[in-house]
Amino acid sequence: MPGTWTTDLTHFLDEDGNLAFIPGPAFRLAEYFTAIVALASHPDPDIPSSFRVRCRRRPGRRPCQGMIDCDLDFETEAIGWWCPVCGDNGYIYNWQGSLWDLRGMEERQ
Numbered sequence: 701m702p703g704t705w706t707t708d709l710t711h712f713l714d715e716d717g718n719l720a721f722i723p724g725p726a727f728r729l730a731e732y733f734t735a736i737v738a739l740a741s742h743p744d745p746d747i748p749s750s751f752r753v754r755c756r757r758r759p760g761r762r763p764c765q766g767m768i769d770c771d772l773d774f775e776t777e778a779i780g781w782w783c784p785v786c787g788d789n790g791y792i793y794n795w796q797g798s799l800w801d802l803r804g805m806e807e808r809q
């Protein structure tokens with residue numbers, strides 16, 4: 701069973717709130733976590749398929765077919781996410797107010 705990721709989103713952002721340029725695989729990881737933030741904060745209960753996030757793990761060098769599920773903790777506002785297929789999972793903190801925070805998207809339009 702893989703371990704639990706604990707991610708502070710601000711570690712991946714530059715001073716303007718954009719994804720910071722991080723060379724190598726860490727950048728892919730940053731994109732992955734921002735996609736999960738958009739998924740978890742999406743205001744529509746019927747999430748459009750373009751927002752679905754595929755698991756990034758490759759157990760046995762084969763891409764995992766799992767689609768990430770996520771949940772918002774109402775008390776801490778931490779985003780909990782997990783892959784129902786391989787069990788990869790984690791928490792994302794300090795995502796509120798980032799570019800990928802889609803809460804209240806409808807009101808802003």
Ligand SMILES: [Zn+2]
Binds near residue numbers: 755756757766783784
């Ligand atoms: Zn998986």
